[in-house]
């Protein structure tokens with residue numbers, strides 16, 4: 001028969017464990033330490049701590065030493081079953097010198113001879129079991145049982161502390177999550193307050209998504225203008241440009257199409273295993289797709305993809321859904337703003353055209369100036385955005401003449417100094433009218449400066465050279481050419497040759513030499529282009 005170690009050594013073990021309990025908060029380490037010391041002190045083969053799952057009525061292995069992997073990680077037993085189950089149900093410790101003689105014993109690990117089980121208690125209730133098994137007969141004295149009970153109390157305390165710590169960590173995580181949520185909502189709230197043009201809103205949504213929610217790739221998908229059943233990517237971060245242009249998703253197709261159809265958000269841990277999956281935009285594995293809902297209508301879908309399966313958790317999904325619902329309001333506002341502005345633009349365009357048509361001398365002037373400025377712009381190699389500005393500004397460049405008295409505007413003679421001063425207000429008047437239209441921002445600027453001179457002697461700001469917007473410089477030449485070659489109440493149209501020479505002579509003074517060169521090419525007078 002094997003004798004346990006001396007009582008003095010065992011007291012030392014208890015002391016060591018008590019000290020460790022005060023400093024070690026990591027539960028696995030602590031349990032490991034307790035089991036290891038118990039095994040050494042009692043010279044046994046196996047030692048385990050089981051916790052009681054009160055709801056299931058089962059004891060489940062929490063930590064073990066000396067058992068094989070399967071038992072150490074998966075063993076469990078019903079309360080009332082076996083010796084440990086008896087201890088759990090009675091709350092009494094048990095020492096069985098020979099388990100083979102005990103009817104309660106349920107054969108488990110082969111070769112066990114003796115078993116000791118003591119309950120772990122909290123406020124009198126059993127919360128687990130400290131269990132030791134030996135393949136050799138054990139002799140336990142009262143002192144040993146008392147020591148084991150003391151150790152069991154330490155274990156119970158450690159488990160309780162650890163569970164408190166776990167709760168604290170969980171609350172901290174929830175709190176952090178809540179703070180992040182509020183930050184995002186705060187930012188999106190500010191965005192909503194501004195009522196920005198749609199493109200600005202979409203850019204801001206993606207910037208916030210990337211910055212606050214840490215996505216690598218995220219996209220806003222909205223229906224096509226001419227087919228409301230097909231989604232296209234209206235704005236995206238983290239996707240190749242070619243992909244963004246190419247992607248078209250039909251209602252009900254794939255994960256995004258289904259969210260668009262149903263209006264129900266989806267979190268898919270691994271898209272390759274999802275039913276109806278269509279190979280993704282960038283080969284993402286984990287996907288979140290949320291409908292952009294406005295008054296029950298699905299405006300589009302906000303979609304995020306991650307490369308690793310399961311990389312978006314439930315908390316992230318809730319946050320993303322909240323973000324999408326806020327973003328939807330911003331998008332709806334922007335769309336309404338766009339519609340309003342488009343109506344406003346159409347109204348003033350019609351008004352400007354009607355005013356121009358009343359005067360036989362200026363009829364068609366704006367259209368001709370626009371046509372010529374467009375060709376000059378093409379010759380200068382302007383970008384798509386600048387060409388759009390020319391077209392927008394062209395038809396409305398003299399819109400501000402609405403605010404000039406007829407007596408000045410239609411005077412059949414040269415203007416006086418004062419009258420010229422009055423006429424010179426028309427670029428600013430026009431800009432004021434158009435200033436409310438966000439999408440006319442660049443065009444407004446071109447209109448304001450279409451009477452500037454390259455040498456700085458123009459109006460209203462006296463800008464010099466490159467300070468004048470290039471589109472405005474192109475207008476200056478086109479406008480002058482059309483004015484000179486048209487009849488006016490007080491003079492006949494100039495001959496083309498004289499008008500061209502006037503423009504060439506003023507190159508570098510009134511006009512930008514580059515624009516003049518482009519103009520000469522456009523009207524087929526390359527012969528006049530200086531060497």
Ligand SMILES: [Fe+2]
Pocket residue numbers: 397398426450451479
């Ligand atoms: Fe003008």
